[in-house]
Amino acid sequence: MRRPRAFVLLSVLLVMLVVGLLLRAAIVRMPVVAGSYRHASDQDSAKRAAESGLEYAVTQLRQNPRWRGGGASQTVVDQPGLRVEEERGNVFGLLSDGNGRQSQFRLRFNFQDGPDGGDSMDDPADEHRLKMPWLSLNNLLGTSDAGIPLANGPNGRVPDPAETHGVVPPQSVTLRVEGLANAQSVVVEGVYRVSANHAVPDAVVMAGGDLKLNVIGKAFLNAAHPRNSADNWVRLRTKKELRVVHPDGTAADLEVAPERKAQLARDQARGLVAHFDEDAVQVTQEDASDGKDFYSVKWENVHQADSQATTTTAIQIKAGTYAVWPDGSIHYFDKSLGEYKRFIANPAHQDDAGTIVSSRLAEVRTATNLELNPDHMLIRPHQLPYYRDDDLHFEDGVLWNMANTDLLVKATNSGTQDLAFVPKFPAAANSTQEITPVPNGGYTPDNLMLSLVNTTITAPGRVDLQCCVKGRAGTITSEGDMSIVAGRTLTLKGQRTAIGDIDTVDPELLRSLAQKARQQGGKDKAGLGLDDNDSGTLQLNIYSKGDVNISSFAAKSYRSLGFQGLMYSWGNFRLNAGEEDPLVHRGNVVLNGALVSYGNDPSSQQPGLGAEKGGVSMKARSVHLTFDPRFLPAINQLQPDGTALYQLSRTGFRYMPH
Secondary structure (H helix, E strand, O other): HHHHHHHHHHHHHHHHHHHHHHHHHHHHHHHHHHHHHHHHHHHHHHHHHHHHHHHHHHHHHHHHOOOOOOOOEEEEEEEOOOEEEEEEEEEEEEEEOOOOOOOEEEEEEOOOOOOOOOOOOOOOOOHHHOOOOOOOOOOOOOOOOOEEEEEOOHHHHHOOOOEEEEEEEEOOOEEEEEEEOOOOOEEEEEEEEEOOOOOOOOOOOEOOOEEEHHHHHHHHEEEEEOOOOOOOOEEEOOOOOOOEEEEOOOEEEEEEEEOOOOEEEEEEOEEEOEOOOOOEEEEEEEEOOOOOOOOOOHHOOOOOOOOOOOOOOOOEEEEEEEEEEOOOOHHHHHHOOOHHHHHHHHHHOOOOOOEEEEOOOOHHHHHHHHOOOOEEEEEEEEEEEEEEEEEEEEEEEEEEEOOOOOEEEOOOOOOOEEEEEEOOOOOOOOOOOOOOOOOOOOOHHHHHEEEEEEEEEEEEOOOEEEEEEEEEEEEEEOOHHHHHHHHEOOOOOOOOOOHHHHHOOHHHHHHHHHHHHHHEEEEEEOOOOEEEOOOEEEEEEEEEOOOOEEEEEEEOOEEEEEEEEEEEEOOOOOEOOOOOOOOOOOOOEEEEEEEOOOOHHHHHHHOOOOOHHHHHEEEEEEEEEEEEHHHHHHHHHOOOOOOEEEEEEEEEEEOOOO
């Protein structure tokens, strides 16, 4: 009987030994299993962080299509669960959940190759430098493919020459965002393309009053959004009459780009005069009492230069006339342009120098403003480029250059509220306007250039400019009327070249750009020719509470006038590259963007209702109008329902190998 008991005891001991070994193995393996769960959890958190970074970047781009990760260091978002910092193109986001677990996202636009590098940005501070090789690239406003460089140089620098890793199509942005959670890292790539938001039917021209195109040749309509998009229409909208006519009043051709459809909205009771292909054009009813809104850009939604005395974001100068003399000196007069014209027409006043101002306009600024804003603006003699006789030329002139700062015009004690930048003897806007004769060697608008890069000018009264106007992300806002007599310009386009960099642009590059532009246009083409007689181009956004008048008149004839951006007025809009006199040569008008003449206070959301204003008039040899939604958010305007005027649609997504 003892042997079976001994056998049972032995069996129990053996089982306990096996169980003990299994338990020991389980205990030994437990950290490994827990670690694998943590790894998977961290991987998921890193993915979610990277995708959150994509959403943040897209939100910024919907507000500003030129966004590239911000400027000077600032905390953009600081709220429970999310903190985002931006500095000179590098973005850092810190996320935390309710359990205290943290993750982060990082993305970079900065090449980190110095202030003269390929991104035209200063490097961030050392603590905000990124060594990740994956760059994001914004090509929303581009017209051709742009390569994405790989930041595989020392300390995350983009070397020169750079290795390209991917291509961004025009009107698109590629965002590469790294998500981090503990030791886990995930990099995602999202590609987005511009599309219009049709809460309000878009149009290349919206007129609260009559819309009149007076052409010798024809008017041409096109749109920049993809031809296979949901809304393939290009529209002209007016609350009153629509006329596309020759100078003698007969109907002129209104042509639509191939594979596009056009919609002409007008008041049937007012009439429509134009010659068009009925298969390509649809005519619809619209009037001032129908409740259909335009882009309702309210004054309070438009970015204004800071009026605080201690601002560090705006240069503040006195209102008045800034006249440029032929020796390159700038003379300030506490007068509106009308008052100055009468003053300078008197021979007894033509040697009156007014207040001669220095390159930073210290004489018309407060000491505090000068101390807090010492940089980012310079006005000085400069060699201005232009194109003539198949070659590039330079001419003496004055460049007023502003970059990454705003300009506030302040009313003077005498009551002057207007801003004027003109030659000593202001130019005429047409052949019938009487002016003081310009002496030999005197300056004209061709000798003056205003360059705006990431700059908003805000004026409490009128704005009168007689100069070339160039730049990127430039906006002029006025509470009064606005008048521009455009001098000849040289259009510089591309990822790395801007007029603000003209001091360092190689002449051969300028020459090649001018040659390309000339081949795409000319006096007899609907293009942006850069011939001496055919070269006025504006690249900015305009917002005026009053009327806007733009002329390309140059002494005896009109140049072609190209415009890229958003033009917006409460009153009437006149864009003249010609006049009624048949003996005066006309140029072409080329608009890429959108033009709105609301004809009312936009806060009313009733365009064209009330006073007889909101009319749009264009006179030219031919008119080429292209609706381009990329320019619509440039003043950060909103539609009545509070949605942005354009959308970003995702066209690609992937996880990057690293």
